[in-house]
Amino acid sequence: MIYELRIYEPVEGRTEALRDRLLNRAMPMMPDHRIEVVAAFTPTPDDGRVVYLCRFEDEDARAAAWAAFAADPRWKSLREETEVDGPLIKTMASTLMRSALPGAEKF
Structure with a gap:
């Protein structure tokens, strides 16, 4: 297993739009492409960023999953719709990681 930590910083004034797109609209599509979101976070104190952790079988599976997600017409439409007023x-x-603890692959 490999893990990917993804950290998104919003354009000023676009925090809620980015969070809505990622957490409420894009993440529900991810399992369709074998992207397993293990957890999602907002930092404390809240600085607007969205942080989430994904799990994949290996690096090839990760690359294939993100390629399929990027090609999904639903994602393309969502991105276009949410960036009418500019980028979010x-x-x-993105940081790729492997577990350093024995047995931690179960979490």
Whole structure:
């Protein structure tokens, strides 16, 4: 198993729009493409970022899952609809990780 930590920083004034798109509208589509969201977070104190953790079988599965998601017409439509007034994302960072604890793959 590998894990991917994704951190999104919104464009100023677009925090709620980004959170709605990611948490309420995009994430429900992700399982259709074998993207397992393990958890999602907002930092404290709240600085507007959205942080979430995904799990994949391996790096090939991750690449295939994100490619399928990017090609999904529902995602393309959602992105277009939510960016009518401009982009929502200022920066996005992604870190791939493996568990360092024995037996932690179960969580």
